[in-house]
Amino acid sequence: MQQRKIRMLTVVGGLLAGMMLLGASAAQADITGPMLANTCAGCHGTNGISGGPAMPTIAGMPAKYLKSIMADFASGKRPSTIMGRLAKGYSEAEIALIADEFAKQKWQNAKSAPQSKMATAVDAKLAKEGEKATKSAKCDKCHEDNGVFQDDDTPRVAGQWLDYLRFKVQDLKNPELKVPQADKMKAGIDKLSAEQLEAVAHFYASQK
Amino acid sequence: MTNLTRRTFIKLTGGVAAVGLTSFGVPAIAGEAKQKVVVVGGGYGGAVAAKYIRMADPKVQVTLIEKNADYYSCPLSNWVVAGFRDMALQKWNYEGLKKHGVEVVIDEVTGIDPAAKSVATAGGKKFAYDALVVSPGVDFKDFPGYDAEAQKKILHAWKAGPDTVTLAKQLAAMKDGDTYILVAPADPYRCPPGPYERASLVAHYLKKNKPKSKVLILDAKPKFSKQGLFQEGWTQLYGFGSDNSIIKWVSGAEGGKVVRVDAKEMAVYTDNNGFEEKHTGACINFIPPNTAGKIAISAGLTNEGGWCPVHLNTFESKMHKGIYVVGDASASGGMPKSGYAANSQAKVVAAAIVAQLNGKQPGEPSYVNTCYSMLSPDYGISVAAVWKFDPATPDKVKEISSGVSPSKAPDFVRKQEALYNESWYQSIMADTFS
Numbered sequence: 001m002q003q004r005k006i007r008m009l010t011v012v013g014g015l016l017a018g019m020m021l022l023g024a025s026a027a028q029a030d031i032t033g034p035m036l037a038n039t040c041a042g043c044h045g046t047n048g049i050s051g052g053p054a055m056p057t058i059a060g061m062p063a064k065y066l067k068s069i070m071a072d073f074a075s076g077k078r079p080s081t082i083m084g085r086l087a088k089g090y091s092e093a094e095i096a097l098i099a100d101e102f103a104k105q106k107w108q109n110a111k112s113a114p115q116s117k118m119a120t121a122v123d124a125k126l127a128k129e130g131e132k133a134t135k136s137a138k139c140d141k142c143h144e145d146n147g148v149f150q151d152d153d154t155p156r157v158a159g160q161w162l163d164y165l166r167f168k169v170q171d172l173k174n175p176e177l178k179v180p181q182a183d184k185m186k187a188g189i190d191k192l193s194a195e196q197l198e199a200v201a202h203f204y205a206s207q208k
Numbered sequence: 209m210t211n212l213t214r215r216t217f218i219k220l221t222g223g224v225a226a227v228g229l230t231s232f233g234v235p236a237i238a239g240e241a242k243q244k245v246v247v248v249g250g251g252y253g254g255a256v257a258a259k260y261i262r263m264a265d266p267k268v269q270v271t272l273i274e275k276n277a278d279y280y281s282c283p284l285s286n287w288v289v290a291g292f293r294d295m296a297l298q299k300w301n302y303e304g305l306k307k308h309g310v311e312v313v314i315d316e317v318t319g320i321d322p323a324a325k326s327v328a329t330a331g332g333k334k335f336a337y338d339a340l341v342v343s344p345g346v347d348f349k350d351f352p353g354y355d356a357e358a359q360k361k362i363l364h365a366w367k368a369g370p371d372t373v374t375l376a377k378q379l380a381a382m383k384d385g386d387t388y389i390l391v392a393p394a395d396p397y398r399c400p401p402g403p404y405e406r407a408s409l410v411a412h413y414l415k416k417n418k419p420k421s422k423v424l425i426l427d428a429k430p431k432f433s434k435q436g437l438f439q440e441g442w443t444q445l446y447g448f449g450s451d452n453s454i455i456k457w458v459s460g461a462e463g464g465k466v467v468r469v470d471a472k473e474m475a476v477y478t479d480n481n482g483f484e485e486k487h488t489g490a491c492i493n494f495i496p497p498n499t500a501g502k503i504a505i506s507a508g509l510t511n512e513g514g515w516c517p518v519h520l521n522t523f524e525s526k527m528h529k530g531i532y533v534v535g536d537a538s539a540s541g542g543m544p545k546s547g548y549a550a551n552s553q554a555k556v557v558a559a560a561i562v563a564q565l566n567g568k569q570p571g572e573p574s575y576v577n578t579c580y581s582m583l584s585p586d587y588g589i590s591v592a593a594v595w596k597f598d599p600a601t602p603d604k605v606k607e608i609s610s611g612v613s614p615s616k617a618p619d620f621v622r623k624q625e626a627l628y629n630e631s632w633y634q635s636i637m638a639d640t641f642s
């Protein structure tokens with residue numbers, strides 16, 4: 001916070017000086033939500049609607065959820081490949097801008113990705129088994145409405161990209177990783193085998 | 209901290225500042241002729257700039273001039289070389305941009321007149337602009353022995369297209385025991401980890417199909433991008449460091465610097481402590497020193513190094529006002545010449561141009577790069593970074609965070625990153641062309 005304040009003062013100072021010179025050198029306007037959020041689109045797609053099976057769509061997710069995820073990436077609490085490295089690159093205020101920007105967008109269910117040769121196809125039979133598993137493990141206590149529901153702690157999972165969901169459930173059973181949701185979801189996860197979790201991923205991916 | 213945040217303060221003062229700053233153009237008045245932006249080159253930089261200008265301000269008329277009707281993506285083209293990806297998946301077109309209201313002209317830009325604010329094309333057309341985006345990618349410097357004739361036999365395939373497929377065929381035609389020579393250029397060049405990804409995937413192909421064959425990397429440089437991770441993976445996958453390693457890397461200091469090419473002999477000559485050393489290979493993949501695309505040079509946008517100096521807060525050219533250079537052609541102050549960086553820069557330019565045309569200050573920029581490299585079809589690694597512009601160091605973007613994949617990561621992480629790579633491609637191509 002202290003740093004932020006100091007920086008604010010210098011920017012303000014620069015602006016006043018610029019105004020006095022009137023056009024001699026233009027001071028730069030503030031950073032905007034779209035400016036920050038658009039840098040994410042290279043992976044998460046235009047407006048957060050992902051085009052690739054392993055990248056989650058983040059359009060329309062609650063801002064508070066996105067903020068907490070980014071904080072967990074930055075602190076390392078949530079394991080990641082690149083997100084931890086990127087999340088550290090933003091101040092809290094900037095993360096809030098990014099989160100608000102994606103929260104404003106409209107969710108779109110994952111489409112099939114015929115051009116992706118590595119994508120896993122949704123299997124209707126597995127999805128049926130997955131549905132049963134979600135009931136027995138009480139996933140629907142939080143992921144209500146077959147995963148359509150979302151709130152500040154719960155992301156929408158219905159219609160999310162399958163390979164992303166597969167990675168997430170694989171991570172949940174991976175002893176080499178410590179996943180934060182596992183705390184909350186532990187009882188349910190412990191009830192399910194790796195195969196059942198795979199089926200759960202197929203179920204949620206199949207939902208619209 | 210007071211309630212007057214930076215944001216509201218600037219909002220309050222923004223109007224005042226804009227009045228004084230007439231050089232930033234006058235806001236368009238209803239009924240007036242539309243503001244025109246012309247974009248030269250429809251690749252990772254140009255296509256994104258065109259689309260994002262239209263998304264931010266549909267009042268602006270955007271014309272994209274691209275010389276090829278089809279665009280072939282370099283990212284993932286090394287997979288094609290190594291025979292595990294179809295070239296059809298690399299091919300994109302401009303139909304999606306038209307849906308954003310971008311006018312697409314397939315023609316080659318042959319001249320830029322910064323004073324008259326117009327560009328001329330090979331097809332004999334002229335286009336006037338209020339702001340111009342130039343994103344022509346790279347071209348190659350002349351190199352001893354690498355003439356037009358030599359280029360038919362010895363390919364660089366550093367622009368994806370028919371040569372990518374021909375190189376794949378040359379590799380497939382090698383006899384077991386033959387050597388694939390890859391000549392890596394000096395910095396700066398398009399895609400810093402690219403030559404090493406290609407060497408890895410060629411090694412993957414050879415390991416399966418021609419186990420007695422080798423890849424020899426002759427390098428002008430003393431070190432290279434993600435070197436630690438590449439060498440760790442090569443050790444794991446291709447016996448790197450042992451006597452029968454599939455990959456051998458020779459640095460510039462150890463005699464890896466190629467000084468001339470001889471296509472008749474299918475040889476390259478290196479400078480080994482003042483002595484010329486000859487290396488022959490059944491397949492030679494020579495990546496010449498890079499420069500900004502030719503049109504940037506002829507338009508007077510480049511410096512003596514062959515790259516386009518830009519103001520790093522807007523990517524406006526330092527040579528000509530009203531012209532913005534993005535992507536590989538720009539001297540981007542420490543960002544790599546990657547598709548992701550081009551995408552990120554193009555969005556900064558789009559915002560800066562929309563601000564300029566509306567008589568506003570350009571916003572503070574934010575830049576990101578994320579690049580994956582493959583060491584085998586199941587083994588991906590990555591580098592990622594976030595940058596800002598700091599007026600105190602205007603010649604270099606300020607790195608806020610960065611990092612590469614961890615060393616000694618478990619196999620499942622490498623595998624996840626391989627799939628992330630392919631998904632990244634799907635998303636960024638949709639961001640570029642849909």
Ligand SMILES: Cc1cc2nc3c(=O)[nH]c(=O)nc-3n(C[C@H](O)[C@H](O)[C@H](O)COP(=O)(O)OP(=O)(O)OC[C@H]3O[C@@H](n4cnc5c(N)ncnc54)[C@H](O)[C@@H]3O)c2cc1C
Pocket residue numbers: 248249250251252253254273274275276279281282283284285286315316317318343344345346365366367368398399402501502503534535536537545546547548549550578579580581
């Ligand atoms: C083998 C390889 C692998 C790579 N892998 C990755 C990767 O995994 N990730 C990554 O981020 N980057 C990667 N890159 C780098 C990436 O391809 C470039 O950084 C990116 O293409 C740069 O975008 P650009 O817009 O500057 O140029 P380009 O994408 O090359 O686009 C330039 C366009 O301008 C057109 N053009 C040029 N001159 C004219 C003219 N006079 N008139 C009209 N049109 C013109 C060209 O036809 C072309 O379509 C890779 C590169 C290579 C070679």
